[in-house]
Amino acid sequence: MWRRPFPWFIIAAALLYALYPYFTDDVGLRESLLLAAVYIILASNLNLMIGYAGYVNFGNIVFFGLGGYVCLYLVTALHWHVILSAFVAGIAVSAVALLFGLGILRLRGAFFALATIGVNQAIQQLVVNFEPWGGATGIYLSLDSYGPLGGPMQALWTTYLLIVALTAASLLASYAIKNSKFGLGLLAIGQNEDAAAVLGVPTPLYKALVYSASAFLPAVAGGLYFFKSGIIEPTSAFNLQTSIEAIVMVMLGGSGTILGPALGAFLYEELRGFLLTAQSFSQFQLVIAGALLLLIVQFVPGGLLGWLHQRWPRTRRWLE
């Protein structure tokens, strides 16, 4: 894997992304880049499901929210270090996803998509009624919680750097999976699941594994993100709208490619930032998102990268 330039390119880009706001000490830029990085993590991992295995996970945000809850609970109730908590949250959410996956991945197409929405809504309701996690009001962090990271100001920088690292990890994982036997099996499932099974791909296992794998980094990111925010509550943690926006990002950049979803996430986030500054249109980005999704699915199903690959086949080699 490391013999090709692509992974090194990702690492270099991530370093630049992480260090530019740090050395210019631009807090505003950092915040906007942080949000974009979170979206890249969400879109990139969602792409493992949509682009590789061909299963549209509408409730993908549940991993992010649940990761946030587990992490903040560990930090506040058990006083664990945030990095350990986020990591454990990732493992816990992956394990839950594996169990869910073995069940709902028996469904296909629209039925699977509906089931994933169901999972998200069910877990949201569960959390609303779960008192140890603060019920409908959620979990707040006190300022002391930032002590282990050197105080609140330093913690903001540390979480930013960690989240950028997770972004790089997401892209590297997409790359590694795509160039592995596991990835080939997933792509086969995405193309024609029945044919893949006849060829010997263990479809139920692979689907559950990729569902679980696509939960890990978003859950860790959720832990760090909500730690940085200092508060988590059910409506923002399990916001279905964000799930759908993540799907738009994947489709916009090019599902099934490695860089596409990241590109889509970054562009969408910038667009959203631009539209949000225009006060008269609250949530106007959703109108654009809906229109975009329709246009993409109808006219450029391959997204930006798919279109580039078709237009200039040479780009296939280096723009994966």
Next chain:
Amino acid sequence: MSTLLEVSRVSKRFGGLQAVDRLSLTVNEGEILGLIGPNGAGKSTVFNLINGVYPPDSGKVFFAGEDITGQPPYRVARHGIARAHQIVQPLGGLSVLDNCTVGACFGRQNLALGQAREAARQMANMVGLGDRMDMLASSLTTAGKKRLEMARALSARPKLLLLDEVLAGLNPAETEGMIETVRKIRDSGIAILMIEHIMRAVMSLSDRIVVLNLGARLAEGTPQQVADNPEVITAYLGDSKLINAAELPT
């Protein structure tokens, strides 16, 4: 010659239709067994029962001495049974080479990715797709897709190959080429169970033939025995007395 596949009294019912009715058949190592019968006789269903697309209602399937009844397709594939579909099922968005690599990776050989790619390349060459390795499978012609089905199945280096009408829809030249390919496969030591409608091909390729009608075995024997069997002729063409009785105005 030892028995490779033994299908023992399997039945399958779909609602009111008895698709396969207590059918038994065996395939020996290194032989080609032809499975023929009129449309709707249940031939493809037999394949589906063997490779686990659906479990039989009753009866057993043994492969290389092991009971594989009701195992899902991906486990049957691991045992060494590969299949080329009647209705081609290419992984359209993947290249020809990747399609074959899937077969090599996950079939009986269970190879690592690098070795699988090598095996896949060989098989693609063998069936004559060597010059189209990097094309998307969806952009192949029908004949090309049929060859891809074969190459993909063979990449697993199976012990038994199920061929479901691989000649259908091919022009005479392509048919000749395909018959040659099937022979080459048998000569490489792979047993073949083939469903085929093109009689010339079945008769020349098969060591033995099983005739299926209404889900049950109607006859079995060498190609010559089967061709001379009056019951077989009736099943295919209708009652010979009726045919004779209906004097066609000329």
